[in-house]
Amino acid sequence: xxxxxxxxxxxxxxxxxxxxxxxxxxxxxxxxxxxxxxxxxxxxxxxxxxxxxxxxxxxxxxxxxxxxxxxxxxxxxxxxxxxxxxxxxxxxxxxxxxxxxxxxxxxxxxxxxxxxxxxxxxxxxxxxxxxxxxxxxxxxxxxxxxxxxxxxxx
Numbered sequence: 001x002x003x004x005x006x007x008x009x010x011x012x013x014x015x016x017x018x019x020x021x022x023x024x025x026x027x028x029x030x031x032x033x034x035x036x037x038x039x040x041x042x043x044x045x046x047x048x049x050x051x052x053x054x055x056x057x058x059x060x061x062x063x064x065x066x067x068x069x070x071x072x073x074x075x076x077x078x079x080x081x082x083x084x085x086x087x088x089x090x091x092x093x094x095x096x097x098x099x100x101x102x103x104x105x106x107x108x109x110x111x112x113x114x115x116x117x118x119x120x121x122x123x124x125x126x127x128x129x130x131x132x133x134x135x136x137x138x139x140x141x142x143x144x145x146x147x148x149x150x151x152x153x154x
Contacts, residue, residue: 032149033058036065043068047138054142062101069096069107071141073134077118090115091130093137097145099152108148112140 033056039048047068055066071093078088092113098105114133119126 031056032146033062034064034066035059035062038065038067040067040069042070042072044071046135047071047142050138050142054146064099064101065105067098069098071095071138073137075130085120086118088115088117089126089130091133091137093134093141095141095145099149110141110144110148112137112144114140 031054035058037051037055037057051068074092074094076090076092077086078090079085080087090113092111095110096107097110098107100106114137116126116129116133119129
């Protein structure tokens with residue numbers, strides 16, 4: 001019994017000592033300082049405002065720059081039933097960006113999707129739900145972009 005407690009405490013101590021060594025705090029950091037942030041003409045103002053929460057422009061921090069090239073949301077209806085009526089809507093978001101420094105740059109794309117049921121009785125509520133889903137997909141795209149940045153940096 002005494003040796004079991006000793007081994008349990010030893011494992012906890014070893015885990016606490018090794019956890020800071022795995023760069024967990026670097027991956028979980030939510031804001032990134034970049035030298036330059038640019039937006040393409042097709043980028044909506046809502047994404048520009050949300051990106052200020054995640055990306056900070058600081059010319060003295062790094063040589064990395066980020067350019068949001070294109071943002072598209074595509075809607076797809078799924079049909080079913082006897083009358084082949086719309087049952088579900090899927091919205092897929094695509095963000096094209098360029099992340100790089102002066103010497104090299106890398107063009108990438110991120111994809112996220114979300115779905116919601118069709119509300120035939122109240123089309124106005126369906127439109128509002130689609131707008132709310134698009135807002136949520138913008139946040140998901142930015143969070144995935146942060147993860148991509150930290151994977152490149154580590």
